[in-house]
Amino acid sequence: MATLILVRHGRSTANTAGVLAGRTPGVTLDDRGAGQAAALPGRLAGVPLALAVTSPLQRCRETLAPLLTARPGLALHTEERISECDYGDWSGRKLAELADEPLMDVVQHHPSAAAFPGGESMRAMQSRAVDAVRDWNARVAAEHGDDAAYVMCSHGDIIKALVADALGLHLDLFQRLHVDPCSVTAIRYTRTRPFLVRLGDTGDFGALAPRDGAGGTAGYADGGAAQVGGGAGAP
Template sequence: MATLILVRHGRSTANTEGVLAGWTPDVHLDERGAAQAAGLPARLAAVPLVAAVSSPLERCRETLAPLLEARPALTVETDERIGECHYGDWSGRKLKELAQEPMMEVVQHHPSAVVFPGGESMRAMQARAVDAVRDWNARVDLEHGDGAAFLMCSHGDIIKSLVADALGMHLDLFQRIHVEPCSVTAIRYTRSRPFLLRLGDTGELGALVPPTQGPQEKAADDDAVVGGGAGAP
């Protein structure tokens, strides 16, 4: 079956401002995010991609633009099922402010129980993303045969939930996973089980430097950044 290349969008203006963007319109890549996207064609040069799928949000489409320019034969289709989590009333708010919300503790430790006010549940988010991957796996297998590779450009929480599914992890454990902006995560699907081949690979080690208090302004060092965060400074 197919190999899925998951790319998180490059660093966005919302990431650097410490804002939970969700489906807020007109959130774009910042200068660093654009540079990350520009480096994507070289990083994926050896991978013969047969298809590209994108979240409909601007930051994902902007991330794929250099890759599509480098590969004129590669077209991109959008799929709302891999769009960002619908954070509802939390969308557009500062992460520093959201850290004080009582529900944040549930988001961190029991995400399968979370339903965002005015938005969706995290279980629904994962279910739609997994359904999208399974549908695209079947389509790629049918059109290109076993062993083909295709790409999806999506968001931090979506990618983390897909990794959790591939590893057979309960959604309540998915906050233990982290993916950097413009990182590459690869999952090879077979008839019996998926294999995680890469996780959050950026090709550099700056993200391993112990973090200082940045724009995310997390409530605690052991909390995950909802939405994925801005990455290494």
């Protein structure tokens, strides 16, 4: 079939502000995120890529820009179905404030039942993203062969939902997964099953170190709650 290289966008201004960006316009990479994007061509230097696919949101386009500059012949396609989850009325709000919302408990522990007011359900988010990947897998294999690889830049919850699908995990377990900004996740699809060959690889193990002596690590809120939207990664 094909090998899918999933890249979460680099750290954004919303990540550092502790805001759930969703589809709010005008969210860009911060300085660290721009540096992460600049390093991406070197990290993928040994991988032939058939094409690139991006979420329509600006932070994803900015993340792939250095890779496209380094590979002038690499075609870029925009795919609406891998856009960020539509968080509806939650979009643009502080994550610390959202932690007190009754719905957050459902998002954390029973996400298949979570639907954001004025937005979409997490189940619908996963379904559209999985459909998009299946369609792109078929297209890449048909045009470039079964051994081809392609890169897709998307968002934390989208990538976690795609990994859960590849592993046969129920969506209710997807909050156990974590992908840092500009991390690389790779899934090799075959006729009978997918293989997860990389998960959230940044090459930087700083995120494993305790934060401020508090015992937690970057990307995980106190008490083991997952950060909706994916978090800001290592400080």
